[in-house]
Amino acid sequence: NHIIVTGFGTSGSEAVHELLARGVDPREIVVVDPDEKALIQAEDLGCNVMCGDSTRDRTLKDVAVHRARTLIVSAGRDDTSILITLTARHLAPRLPISIVVRNEDNELPARQAGATTVINPVSFAGLLLAGSTSGPHIADYMADLAATGGQVRLHERCVMPEEVGGPLSAIRTGLGVRIYRGTQVIGFWEPGAAQLQSGDMIIEIVAGVEHDGPHNPA
Amino acid sequence: NHIIVTGFGTSGSEAVHELLARGVDPREIVVVDPDEKALIQAEDLGCNVMCGDSTRDRTLKDVAVHRARTLIVSAGRDDTSILITLTARHLAPRLPISIVVRNEDNELPARQAGATTVINPVSFAGLLLAGSTSGPHIADYMADLAATGGQVRLHERCVMPEEVGGPLSAIRTGLGVRIYRGTQVIGFWEPGAAQLQSGDMIIEIVAGVEHDGPHNPA
Ligand SMILES: [Ca+2]
Ligand SMILES: [Ca+2]
Numbered sequence: 512n513h514i515i516v517t518g519f520g521t522s523g524s525e526a527v528h529e530l531l532a533r534g535v536d537p538r539e540i541v542v543v544d545p546d547e548k549a550l551i552q553a554e555d556l557g558c559n560v561m562c563g564d565s566t567r568d569r570t571l572k573d574v575a576v577h578r579a580r581t582l583i584v585s586a587g588r589d590d591t592s593i594l595i596t597l598t599a600r601h602l603a604p605r606l607p608i609s610i611v612v613r614n615e616d617n618e619l620p621a622r623q624a625g626a627t628t629v630i631n632p633v634s635f636a637g638l639l640l641a642g643s644t645s646g647p648h649i650a651d652y653m654a655d656l657a658a659t660g661g662q663v664r665l666h667e668r669c670v671m672p673e674e675v676g677g678p679l680s681a682i683r684t685g686l687g688v689r690i691y692r693g694t695q696v697i698g699f700w701e702p703g704a705a706q707l708q709s710g711d712m713i714i715e716i717v718a719g720v721e722h723d724g725p726h727n728p729a
Numbered sequence: 730n731h732i733i734v735t736g737f738g739t740s741g742s743e744a745v746h747e748l749l750a751r752g753v754d755p756r757e758i759v760v761v762d763p764d765e766k767a768l769i770q771a772e773d774l775g776c777n778v779m780c781g782d783s784t785r786d787r788t789l790k791d792v793a794v795h796r797a798r799t800l801i802v803s804a805g806r807d808d809t810s811i812l813i814t815l816t817a818r819h820l821a822p823r824l825p826i827s828i829v830v831r832n833e834d835n836e837l838p839a840r841q842a843g844a845t846t847v848i849n850p851v852s853f854a855g856l857l858l859a860g861s862t863s864g865p866h867i868a869d870y871m872a873d874l875a876a877t878g879g880q881v882r883l884h885e886r887c888v889m890p891e892e893v894g895g896p897l898s899a900i901r902t903g904l905g906v907r908i909y910r911g912t913q914v915i916g917f918w919e920p921g922a923a924q925l926q927s928g929d930m931i932i933e934i935v936a937g938v939e940h941d942g943p944h945n946p947a
Binding site: 521524527528581583585607609613628632638645647648651653663686688698699712 | 740742750801825845848855862866870871880906907918936
């Protein structure tokens with residue numbers, strides 16, 4: 512039930528720092544990189560490390576990819592990252608895999624290779640730049656939503672039994688913004704949000720990092 | 730009242746594409762780059778272009794930086810981008826300037842140079858990667874919020890006269906998530922959100938791109 516991070520370049524190391532900020536025990540993280548120098552930094556953070564080529568079955572088997580909770584792929588080159596994803600998907604059919612790609616053309620192949628989450632930093636930066644022209648606070652709010660620090664964060668959880676039957680707007684743990692119901696994606700304004708169902712996944716905005724209980728609405 | 734984009738590399742061109750998707754007229758965009766090849770692509774999109782070095786006063790004066798609505802700085806190198814920001818800030822004290830930096834250490838200098846919005850794609854990718862380990866839909870929701878396409882987008886606007894005195898939760902244009910009131914930042918759960926004041930800036934989540942009027946709550 513560990514987290515594997517393959518590629519400890521800029522994105523990979525940022526991800527590990529944020530995982531630690533979120534309270535993940537560094538001993539639950541295994542960093543794999545072909546570069547021993549990168550691994551020294553990961554080791555300094557308390558992570559487990561392995562020097563190796565994650566495009567090889569053997570490497571991923573050595574870090575028990577089939578028993579991992581999640582895999583983060585940030586090898587620095589899209590071709591390498593996609594090959595790692597394919598290899599890992601073959602060995603662990605149900606593993607959540609998040610991959611960083613740098614070229615927009617590689618987003619679809621990354622999904623086809625089996626990635627569950629595809630992140631394109633360049634494309635994201637373009638969106639945020641464009642958004643900043645219509646409001647000076649939008650990029651800051653997005654960064655706050657994404658990071659565990661600051662005043663808010665985005666959170667995903669299952670619906671709780673006592674919430675079933677009520678509207679999304681009545682949840683007490685945060686501000687409900689979206690429901691995933693089977694293959695449906697339901698916005699806060701849509702009829703489907705009027706009645707939560709058992710099995711719904713809720714995306715909510717919650718206040719602060721320490722905030723796990725109900726908040727006190729103003 | 731034009732938008733200047735200096736540096737038409739990956740981030741800059743993504744920003745221009747997103748601006749066009751948001752309905753900005755390409756003739757309102759001026760792209761500046763020292764590389765003529767990059768400018769051909771910008772010209773193909775219908776943008777105005779100028780070949781030049783934006784770290785020079787003369788270049789920024791030639792594109793009337795003091796009359797611009799906003800400046801997007803994505804020169805590809807942090808030192809170049811920060812020098813452009815300093816130069817532009819000197820020529821246009823009140824201009825909104827959004828800058829892309831690649832190194833976390835340069836976020837603070839970029840603000841000190843006068844940038845109003847600092848975007849670090851690598852750091853953002855790390856946040857999204859870490860977030861994806863606690864929920865498979867969080868990165869997708871963030872990308873939807875940032876882009877004008879998809880089902881929702883983040884929007885910033887002034888409070889409307891008829892909203893003053895009411896709570897943030899009562900606004901009808903979207904789901905209110907944050908208020909900027911002078912130097913204060915007020916979350917949806919905080920006492921200050923119970924009564925909107927004249928001059929408040931509101932951050933809201935709105936449904937769809939076409940959605941400018943009131944939504945019909947479920
Ligand atoms: Ca935050
Ligand atoms: Ca969107």
